[in-house]
Amino acid sequence: MRIVLLGAPGSGKGTQAQRLVERAGIPQISTGDLLRAAVARGSELGRQAREAMEGGRLVDDALVLGMIRERLGEPDTRRGFILDGFPRNLAQAHALERLLEALQQPLDAVVQLEVDSRELVRRISGRRTCADCGRVFNMLTSAPAAGELCPKTAAPHRLTQRPDDNEATVAERLRVYDGKTRPLIDFYRARGLLRVIDAEGHVDEVTRRLARALGAPLRAPRGAKRRARKDAGARPTHHKPTRKRAARQSPGKSARRKRAVARKVRAVGRGKSRRATPAARRGRLKGRPR
Numbered sequence: 001m002r003i004v005l006l007g008a009p010g011s012g013k014g015t016q017a018q019r020l021v022e023r024a025g026i027p028q029i030s031t032g033d034l035l036r037a038a039v040a041r042g043s044e045l046g047r048q049a050r051e052a053m054e055g056g057r058l059v060d061d062a063l064v065l066g067m068i069r070e071r072l073g074e075p076d077t078r079r080g081f082i083l084d085g086f087p088r089n090l091a092q093a094h095a096l097e098r099l100l101e102a103l104q105q106p107l108d109a110v111v112q113l114e115v116d117s118r119e120l121v122r123r124i125s126g127r128r129t130c131a132d133c134g135r136v137f138n139m140l141t142s143a144p145a146a147g148e149l150c151p152k153t154a155a156p157h158r159l160t161q162r163p164d165d166n167e168a169t170v171a172e173r174l175r176v177y178d179g180k181t182r183p184l185i186d187f188y189r190a191r192g193l194l195r196v197i198d199a200e201g202h203v204d205e206v207t208r209r210l211a212r213a214l215g216a217p218l219r220a221p222r223g224a225k226r227r228a229r230k231d232a233g234a235r236p237t238h239h240k241p242t243r244k245r246a247a248r249q250s251p252g253k254s255a256r257r258k259r260a261v262a263r264k265v266r267a268v269g270r271g272k273s274r275r276a277t278p279a280a281r282r283g284r285l286k287g288r289p290r
């Protein structure tokens, strides 16, 4: 599955992409994350990108395209990928189309996540990211559960706020989205790739809408159902049978035959020993003519 998630800042592209990674087992490629990592490393690319990012403007196309070309060349993308935050303008969309044509890996779908602009601002102000595992939370809608631990450090998540999630930068990012990224909706609609989903409401519900839009029944991550039941305070139900237990409950033909033979052998053994008990002997003798 090769997909693009399209949506304004705060529309939940990153959160939904992370959920797709868990359920579909394909990598998320977020240009925002790649750029932030370059800034944190202090690389030349990071140095060049930093100013635009802090101002809420788009980073130079050549830099972003170089980064994407390199990332799509990595072997884990052979089974598919989720592009999150790329492309962000028409030049990038055309360049992506050419690149994927050359790789013979055309896109399967572009999903636009629709969210009202007031809700976008509310979401961005509550957004926090774990500095260790990178998971995105929202303190207003999806804060970490009580006692939840970071899978990387086994300590509570270290929540940080992105430097560009401040009011002035957010306003500029929303303007950039309207002016430069929104035209991609028509670009992909014309190619028959566009699916639009309502991205407001509970994140699980949005994931379900996304799965429906992709026509992919996405499996829940391991242990998710049990965790959800626990969160809801329900008593644990029986676990799914292990393969061994399942085999015992529903044995194959040869296993059934083996067990039937074993039963017969035991019955014969019991018969012998019963005959051998004094009571049995008495019974037998009783019936016998003296």
Ligand code: ADP
Binding pocket: 008, 009, 010, 031, 032, 033, 035, 052, 053, 054, 056, 057, 058, 059, 060, 064, 084, 085, 086, 087, 088, 092, 164, 173
């Ligand atoms: P959001 O979607 O919430 O704005 P991102 O993490 O996707 O957050 O992007 C953060 C910043 O990184 C953007 O404001 C922009 O400066 C830069 N950026 C990310 N992706 C691109 C891109 N494809 N082209 C240019 N700049 C980008």
